[in-house]
Amino acid sequence: MSKSNTFENELLLLLLNNTNIANVGDATGLRGSSAAGVLYVSLHTADPGEAGNQSTSEADYTGYGRVSVARTSGGWTVTGNAAANAAAITFGACTGGTNAITYFGIGTSETGTGKLLYSGALSATLNVSNGITPEFGAGELDITED
Known part of the structure; x- marks a missing residue:
């Protein structure tokens, strides 16, 4: 079973x-916050999987922290059933430890387990070591509903 293209777009939005998503539920529709x-x-060293949360296989290099992105068109660009980050996302510089980052996640919490909404594989492993500052340019983190 799949969602319609229209609803995939509305869900991402x-x-x-x-x-808001009109005509779902009561007269006001499905409301945003x-x-x-x-x-x-978040950054991950392995696939957090559908049963995972934000801390599953999460990066742990010294200096790492999750990066907040606004729930607005300034934070995310949504076109059809696809979305991507609208601006660069820069993580803290590594000041100790190493990680081989293979996945990213999008979730609800700044720290802790948190609800993982989406996760996706990077196109190439991002090796993080002392002095490296992980960054993704605008449009580099892709999300697709299908």
């Missing part, structure tokens, strides 16, 4: 841009 808030992008 609701989750990433805080845009009263304040858009943020989501948190």
Whole structure:
């Protein structure tokens, strides 16, 4: 079973841009939050999987922390059933330890287990060691509903 293309687009807009979905539920539709808030992008050394959370296989180099991204069109670009980060996402510089980053995640919490909404594989492993500052340019983190 799959979602319609229209609903895939509306779902991404609701989750990433805080845009209401009309004609779902009561007369006001499926409503976004009263304040858009943020989501948190995380880095992972393996696939967190569908049963995982934000801390599953999460990066642990010294200096690492999740990065907040606004739930607005300034944070995420949504076109059809696809979305991507609208601006660069820069993580803390590594000051100790090493990680081989293979996945990214998008979740609800700044720290701790948190609800993982999406995760995806990177196109190439990102090797992080002392002095490396992981960064993804605008449009480099892709999300697809299908």
